[in-house]
Amino acid sequence: MLGVSISSIISGSASVITGILERYGYAAIFGLMALESSSIPVPSEVVMPLSGLLAAKGILSFPLAFIASLLGSLLGIAVDYYIGYYFGKDVVYKHLHKLRITKSQLDNFDRWFERNGIAAVLITRMLPVVRTVMSFPAGFAQMNKKKFFGYSALGAGVWNMVLMLFGFYALSSSNAILVLVSIALFALVLYVLYTVAMRRLKRSMNAP
Numbered sequence: 001m002l003g004v005s006i007s008s009i010i011s012g013s014a015s016v017i018t019g020i021l022e023r024y025g026y027a028a029i030f031g032l033m034a035l036e037s038s039s040i041p042v043p044s045e046v047v048m049p050l051s052g053l054l055a056a057k058g059i060l061s062f063p064l065a066f067i068a069s070l071l072g073s074l075l076g077i078a079v080d081y082y083i084g085y086y087f088g089k090d091v092v093y094k095h096l097h098k099l100r101i102t103k104s105q106l107d108n109f110d111r112w113f114e115r116n117g118i119a120a121v122l123i124t125r126m127l128p129v130v131r132t133v134m135s136f137p138a139g140f141a142q143m144n145k146k147k148f149f150g151y152s153a154l155g156a157g158v159w160n161m162v163l164m165l166f167g168f169y170a171l172s173s174s175n176a177i178l179v180l181v182s183i184a185l186f187a188l189v190l191y192v193l194y195t196v197a198m199r200r201l202k203r204s205m206n207a208p
Contacts, residue, residue: 017050031072037074049163114141
């Protein structure tokens, strides 16, 4: 991924990410998903569907691409978890401006984790936008590592698989209208999922 502007990757440029995936294959999937899961705003919603599309074209192996994505996700998850585990809130809060997380977000998820623990880890792994936030509160609380990584792997695996399947089946169609409609519906589903989930999370956080 040398020579590629990180800003173009963060912006979710499909052409840039496609070029990276075609050139570096599984290593690119691993690296991009590691960045995404360590709170660098690389869009998994672009990386994984494009990985599925390349698998449909025979450029990548679907199983190997999925494995690379899951391993990358776990590496990124581990980075944030161990930062929270060993350095605590003070260090994390000091550097939040470098991430896509606000202090209020992290405070809210920290409180939600205190109430829900394992469920919070599993559920947030399958939510767009905020799916990487929970690693820090789990690290702050020094959550049992086996449980944390087990449930994180399950949630991340489901998320990555769904996105890859979307790319494999929907984006590979030769019908341009079908592809555009699929993308629009997919974006709508992600938006609705995020909106509904965040409303419920806020109610749960504010519950006595």
